Amino acid sequence: MHKVLFLSLSVLVLSACGNKASLQPITLSEQQQQLFEQSCKTCHANPANPAPQVGDKAAWDKRLEQGLPTLVQHAIQGFNAMPAGGLCATCTPPDFEAMITYMATAQTQK
Numbered sequence: 001m002h003k004v005l006f007l008s009l010s011v012l013v014l015s016a017c018g019n020k021a022s023l024q025p026i027t028l029s030e031q032q033q034q035l036f037e038q039s040c041k042t043c044h045a046n047p048a049n050p051a052p053q054v055g056d057k058a059a060w061d062k063r064l065e066q067g068l069p070t071l072v073q074h075a076i077q078g079f080n081a082m083p084a085g086g087l088c089a090t091c092t093p094p095d096f097e098a099m100i101t102y103m104a105t106a107q108t109q110k
């Protein structure tokens, strides 16, 4: 319940900024990097998987048209073949946001 409330609040705040097109590349914290490798990477750095791949700017730009907050929400709630929480039980909404930003802006495909 608290998680949901926190999420809707942060979605509101983030939407208010409304600058979905200009994501800046980021570096994940060591902990986020570790969580990323244990979860998202299984599918998002695996061309055999239909998931949008790390560094595939075109694929991510298309998805970013719905806004970063929506992508964060989809990561948390699940989206088609994307499992809820991306198999990361301990990821927080800011973690998801950082990981999505990382995948969408990484310079190289991994």
Ligand code: HEC
Pocket: 036, 039, 040, 041, 042, 043, 044, 049, 050, 051, 052, 063, 070, 071, 072, 074, 075, 079, 080, 081, 082, 083, 085, 086, 087, 088, 091, 096, 099, 100
């Ligand atoms: C078991 C495989 C798998 C794992 C693990 C996984 N994903 Fe995904 N993800 C997918 C697939 C497949 C899609 C494409 C779903 C579609 O568009 O139908 C997807 C799509 C997405 C999208 C786009 C949603 C949209 O609205 O277009 C985001 C954001 C995302 N994943 C974030 C993450 C994050 C963050 C993690 C790690 C915490 C993660 N995923 C872990 C399989 C996975």
